[in-house]
Amino acid sequence: MSHHPRHRWLRWPSEPDRPRLAFGADYNPEQWPREVWRDDVRAMRTAGVNIVSLAIFSWARIQPRAGVWDFDWLDEVMELLHGHDIAVDLATATASPPPWLTAAHPEILPVDRDGHTRWPGARQHWRPTSPVFREHALALVRALAERYGAHPAMAAWHINNELGCHNAYDYSDDAARAFRLWLRQRYGTVDGLNDAWATTFWSQRFSDWEQVLPPRLAAPGSFPNPTQQLDFKRFSSDALREHLRAERDLLRALTPDLPVTTNFLLMGDGNTVNYPEWAAELDFVANDHYRLPGPQGRDELSFSANLIGNIAGGLPWYLMEHSTSAVNWQPVNKAKLPGELARDSLTHVAHGADAVCFFQWRQSAGGAEKYHSAMIPHAGEDSAVFRSVTELGATLRDLAAVAGTPREPARAAILFDWDSWWAAEQDSHPSDRLRYRQEALDWYTAFLELGLRADVVPAGGAWERYELVVAPVLYVMPAALSQRLHAYVGAGGHLVTTYFSGIVDEHEHVWLGGYPGALRDLLGIRIEEFAPLHDDETAELDDGSTGTLWTDRIDVVDPAVEVLARYKTGEMAGRAAITRRAPGPGSASYVSTRLGPAGLIPLLAGLAARAGVTSELPAALRGQVELAVRGPHRFLINRTDREVDVSAVAGPGSALAPRAVLVVPQARS
Amino acid sequence: MSHHPRHRWLRWPSEPDRPRLAFGADYNPEQWPREVWRDDVRAMRTAGVNIVSLAIFSWARIQPRAGVWDFDWLDEVMELLHGHDIAVDLATATASPPPWLTAAHPEILPVDRDGHTRWPGARQHWRPTSPVFREHALALVRALAERYGAHPAMAAWHINNELGCHNAYDYSDDAARAFRLWLRQRYGTVDGLNDAWATTFWSQRFSDWEQVLPPRLAAPGSFPNPTQQLDFKRFSSDALREHLRAERDLLRALTPDLPVTTNFLLMGDGNTVNYPEWAAELDFVANDHYRLPGPQGRDELSFSANLIGNIAGGLPWYLMEHSTSAVNWQPVNKAKLPGELARDSLTHVAHGADAVCFFQWRQSAGGAEKYHSAMIPHAGEDSAVFRSVTELGATLRDLAAVAGTPREPARAAILFDWDSWWAAEQDSHPSDRLRYRQEALDWYTAFLELGLRADVVPAGGAWERYELVVAPVLYVMPAALSQRLHAYVGAGGHLVTTYFSGIVDEHEHVWLGGYPGALRDLLGIRIEEFAPLHDDETAELDDGSTGTLWTDRIDVVDPAVEVLARYKTGEMAGRAAITRRAPGPGSASYVSTRLGPAGLIPLLAGLAARAGVTSELPAALRGQVELAVRGPHRFLINRTDREVDVSAVAGPGSALAPRAVLVVPQARS
């Protein structure tokens, strides 16, 4: 969890104290002839761009071969930008090693689980643990810092790019060596490791550190050691962080006045990096986000922005990349509908973003992402996309007062935890259908449908201040976390948790005596066996809702437990499905099946009401708009494709266009 | 096929001659602190446990590094068990090599078809043909035999574990060398091999043994030599048997008084080991079985138990592993319903099991199988599972008289053959949808639905004594097998066979002149071309049934052939679909399509009636209960989830609870 000992925002080259939202893009001038550059800066001014990220994939251009440097073009671009008052977030350019480096040192190429080398041709073909790569990368960082550290255009450093997006899991011998060192640090002794990994099972007991390996391809039809798998995910996130720290430490030593960041990629199912543990490494948090298709696509964007906002400690963060329209990497890549460009951008702002940037400025004519939309599309400036971009630039200029205002915490929270995400979806479990993030997202959608604000907060964060805390599938529960939850309820907090929560400790060892071992007493129930459902099975509840995926055979142990719903059919008929125990002013509720948004809405309505958490929105707006609050600013985001009547908050006759966003002063009701 | 020259059952440490059924589990005390061990033996006594399998995955615990042995803990466990009159089936502990061994000798790791090394992390990461692994494994066997061979708790040796479950197919250079030796032994000369493999096709003719390889990954879109593929399956089964023999021979030399077994894994689609060829290697047969989900799950359990019973020659066998409830390795792992634990166990007993054991005694807190149920679940002794276990222990004690009684053969049999299983599902065939075992299982279900007992017997076994023999998809038909079938019908036997039977010889060379070449005259029909069906196609028959998967364009050659059903539609309309030829008192019938259980029931009813095979059950019970007979004991197994009225066999008003089993004395009707 981030504590942000030294949060430092962008160092604006001009009028550093004037409040403003940053607006811009990745800028890749090396893809275009020089004559286009002047067009670029002119159009940037038109659009209201005030910052660009530069040189992200320029290593091969800057250092065309070992020992040879070519900065002239970059000098010229920096000057040109600065001359037009466009600040620079300069990349360290280490994201993808150039061909000369991988040709000379193929031992920096990652190796996958099956033993395949991952060759150049795409990007991020480097082992996070390679000492050879590290040496060359730091030499590049040093060269850039020495040349541009004092350049007046510089607003920040941008380390590498989307660390871990394509090379998080490397099973090479370099990785094996680093994994052993990491494990030594974690467990001290080989026997500590043996205990944590339960190696007495299947004859896996180590007698020497040198015997330990990453979870490489194992015997078919069998399951590699689960704690080995879990620790390898932890290690892989940490190994990438080591690289981040190495670049950052060098930058801080050489250019102590410049803030340093890297762009996270918190979106969708990507979970290779434990971002809450990374936030404190940086001067400010940055994120890349691409909206996904499907009915919950917009809610997922809000969910991710919300979580990033909390990872950033409520302080402003930088939306480093999103798209103006279609992306190129989905199976089917749809252009955005009218209004979506602005709505997506402003939703991020609503959750704390003080910078709204895109990949990329000008759509590439060649290369693997030429069908990824940009601020200037293939069609050129005479295009709906560029007009929308320019409008957005103006909107952001009008919202300058938002800059720097902190997120206003909600009264309810959803806990989100990387350990549980990693572990709950591992193999050899009661069900391989469980999707950790989806359950959390469903609760988030239910909050939105009810017009209730909820923060998505890391489980390691400071969530005790919330009146209602939903902790779905909080599978991994170290003793300390269990104690915090007990204390929270004891202090009057209202906890809601679900199936497959509180089951294991940090080593994925089961808390014994009946599930959920770590919460059994707090919930007043006991489960002897899990009862997951096949894809074609459902469980009917007597409150009219329908469960899928999972059920539990619950025994109510504490007679004071209130049964909120029971199973209606099958072997479980009559048994408790949803329970609530209120040992004092606080309460602990348990939901034993997957209800989906439709089933969660009425349930959450009741639970929130009993926790005293009510909507800040007029009834007519609940579910129609999302509300987010930054300081005195209320963001009303139309979640629908229909016009929404917002007279209740914005004066008689006010309407919010489909997918539109309205920013109004904080009501004092 | 097993001839059991020296069947020897467990050597009970106390009262060796008292009849009893064995009851117990795999016991893995090394996963728990010493203080749990005393609890274990106390609870074992409570549950009625009289035997455990020990040390199955203990290699790394027993031999923590090369040359270092640690037997103290095992000595203590052996003493503790013996002190509580619990016998020990001691494993040779060779199932999974310890980390020090694979670290020092990575050349024992298997290599898969694609050339990937299969690394440690799970289990069974050893090449069956590795001389290095063999040497270390036998050293361990010797150490265990020398230390515990004379221990009074010893009831039997348990070699390795589920041989071939995860390492059956190894394509390493060790495997290549062993494969060549196996082929030399089989074919004598390179030209013998060339003829058998039809290597004139695609320029594959060998001029030297050294050129021969396992069927490693070949050119994409093409098909490796089919006889090479088939022989590699045969070789791989034999290579594992070589390992079995090596351990067994050493044990027999060192401890001639102790019986030796290994646990088969005959269940579902697993077909890496040709178990009928293994039975005679052992003093008694043991099997592991886990019931699969789906509508035929219970029937498949019975089918497998039945086949194991016949592989064991009708003599008692040992159910080494099954589950008390959920397993951990299916996509969705359901707990067992009330009654299923006992019903599954007793169904095995009904088919000849004299030992009912589970994996495992106490559910693990960590490791890859921690969500696999056990006799003591995570919830502890105060649990429905442990209460059911204890009840089962009592039931088995009451059934002590069953011990040692042989299976009573049925009057009908289903032939089951590994060569046909392996070969019929190979690539480049008329259809890749054919599933050998499923067709056999469907006939088995039809027998059960009609209340007819049928034995599942290896095609190499002594099936001539049966009045009705169903041989579905008996694709591989060496001349000798064809001659046996001809003689059987000639002697008055009633043979039923199906599509894709009698097509090829042992080298998978087609019997020419029209299909089915090896049975054409016996059946009185001739087929020029196969007519398999696409997934969305069906074939309507004029008896109201519907075929899928396959049809044949049958010409009736012998005018005496009786056509039992004809195709009704399409290009085949009017042609024979099911035929019967009765050249004398015997008959040979042919079913040219896949009818599934629903279609087979009426067909089989007629065929059985004409063969004079009738149900031993009162009409009201047929289909509702499965009947199995051991000596004077009749097992009535409720196949349904409803209560079944069994007054007709157990006295007025008697009812069999859902999923319950009743054992009654043999009726003399």
Add this chain to the structure above:
Amino acid sequence: MSHHPRHRWLRWPSEPDRPRLAFGADYNPEQWPREVWRDDVRAMRTAGVNIVSLAIFSWARIQPRAGVWDFDWLDEVMELLHGHDIAVDLATATASPPPWLTAAHPEILPVDRDGHTRWPGARQHWRPTSPVFREHALALVRALAERYGAHPAMAAWHINNELGCHNAYDYSDDAARAFRLWLRQRYGTVDGLNDAWATTFWSQRFSDWEQVLPPRLAAPGSFPNPTQQLDFKRFSSDALREHLRAERDLLRALTPDLPVTTNFLLMGDGNTVNYPEWAAELDFVANDHYRLPGPQGRDELSFSANLIGNIAGGLPWYLMEHSTSAVNWQPVNKAKLPGELARDSLTHVAHGADAVCFFQWRQSAGGAEKYHSAMIPHAGEDSAVFRSVTELGATLRDLAAVAGTPREPARAAILFDWDSWWAAEQDSHPSDRLRYRQEALDWYTAFLELGLRADVVPAGGAWERYELVVAPVLYVMPAALSQRLHAYVGAGGHLVTTYFSGIVDEHEHVWLGGYPGALRDLLGIRIEEFAPLHDDETAELDDGSTGTLWTDRIDVVDPAVEVLARYKTGEMAGRAAITRRAPGPGSASYVSTRLGPAGLIPLLAGLAARAGVTSELPAALRGQVELAVRGPHRFLINRTDREVDVSAVAGPGSALAPRAVLVVPQARS
């Protein structure tokens, strides 16, 4: 595109000038004992066989080890065939290296994208770029040419077999070396390569040729450089052509009087070889074709035959392989229906084939293709298949006058282009659902349904003579091709093109300024963004048709553009979906969605009518029969499974049986 500077047809051993159609098969006598050979030639005479392809997979039989040759058996077979007046198309036997060669030189084995060696066991396990393989292959070619070049049975040489069917994509170091040489030749300088591949993207800029690699397995979740991918496909086709040329050059040097061919495999989705670029290498074109299952299977056969006929420049070509009935390599392999054997054969003849041959003469008893049908099936000569074969032999004898007559060009054409096929289906595109060939085939089916003849012609061919040219998904459009299309319309031609046409140049760089950049002015429209559809989405048009897969957000730029249909629903409602611009007598039409055959039929009816292209068939026959014309011969092919009344063309009361073909003299209407 082929110019056939030296088209030479078969050199018939007897009566070389007598017109005849060739009829025969691959003949593999080495699979059978000598006593079968005499039966073979007798039955060949019965069937009317006059040519066989010999020794295709005989390398291991001819050269059983290095330096050892065995020609005796082949001498005997050649004599036997010649003695029965059966000509020989002798293979160079290089298709699959023998075991002794790969055992001695494993470095000739291909390596796949993932780095896996592709081992022997199937066929074509050789690297096209291996100098070691080349040397051994040419030694074999020389030996065969020296021994049989003057043999009187010789009618032609048959180089290798289906080049590239299983080894087209090799990623080995040999391939890397050859790829670099190919790129040097194409681009001259490293910077030329850098520009073409747009390597400034993702830091891929090369500073030395040695850094360039094939597109081996790259970082997961990322996309290898698209131009690298496209060039690797081009290179791989060319590398195979280099092998072809090497064998051919040697044959031409040693036996200048014998024509040389190789069998293409133009069918279905196979697109590894750019056949239009290969045709001119050969004395005559040969093709293998296997009809695929599904509703467009027959049309696809016609489509492929048509295209091969045009690749052959309208001159006679050789159908080297097709099947008499079932094949062995589909998931479900169906026998042919009555009539299909002849219909398939004669459809090829209708499109220019002067040779009708099968794989193979006698169905194998063993090996990977034993379930592939043949002229003599497993059932023997007493079989429906052999009777159909004999009937076909007689039919072909009666059609001798067809031999040598050229295909009569149609008035309409469909352009077909390998560059667009390869590039349009690459990754990181707007949709990964697009299937290039399927769109072309749908247009072909629409032509057939309307009774309109259309030629399928390579985009590089001479298509200016056609009055109507349909160019579906002509994605890759070098400037020269765009100019040709402009000139064509300018000269009065009628062009129809579709979504995702004219988008990129030969390096897959986008033509900027709005799509379709290369055709924007010609079509009078402009598209800012693509709008592909998800699988569950459709687009309704106001002409009643329904689009799938794709839509475009069209702006009509030229007010003279006629909108033929508009979108009815969704965000695109009211926008143009199908447009037509006629700047003079010619026109350029655009179809922005995938309509499928049902939607294309009415659209094409209108477009053809306005282009003045009308059916040559009486109304009653349109859609029922396919018409193809060779010189004075009109082929009427019944496309249906019903009898068709053909009185209008063949006299009162004439009927065409289901799947039958009628050849009538050219009508002069």
